Amino acid sequence: MDMKTYTRDNMADLLRQHAINPTHQRLEIAYALFSRQEHLSADQILAIVNTKHSETSKATVYNTLNLFVEKKLIREVIVDPSKVFYDPNTYEHHHFYDVVSGHLTDIDAADFKISGLPMLPPGVITEGIDIIVRIRPQAVPA
Structure with a gap:
């Protein structure tokens, strides 16, 4: 990075x-x-x-x-x-998005393994894959 x-x-x-x-x-x-x-x-x-x-x-x-x-x-x-x-970081990476705080955090692309992508339509190539993992604080049991 x-x-x-x-x-x-x-x-x-x-x-x-x-x-x-x-x-x-x-x-x-x-x-x-x-x-x-x-x-x-x-x-x-x-x-x-x-x-x-x-x-x-x-x-x-x-x-x-x-x-x-x-x-x-x-x-x-x-x-x-x-x-x-x-995002000023244009290197391949993904994100955690905290739905409560609205905070976005980088995830290194190396932390993901993606398999089983669908076949692309004829005449196109993949430009990129963006993954956003939406998170929230875990509720504390009462």
């Missing part, structure tokens, strides 16, 4: 490596994601970016995140239709 230290100074190079023009707002959005190495929602990213630069709109954050996903700079993790997280 890439444990590189990300700073505002190296964000422009990272964006350029993915054919993304490094505008001021894109740099700040990328820095919010990569400096923390956490799974963040668009609203969380907006709040982080706007603590420093309050001129960033929600539309700009969503458009930028969609661009980052399209350019494979980040991964979009949809845990349910109303909860989407953006």
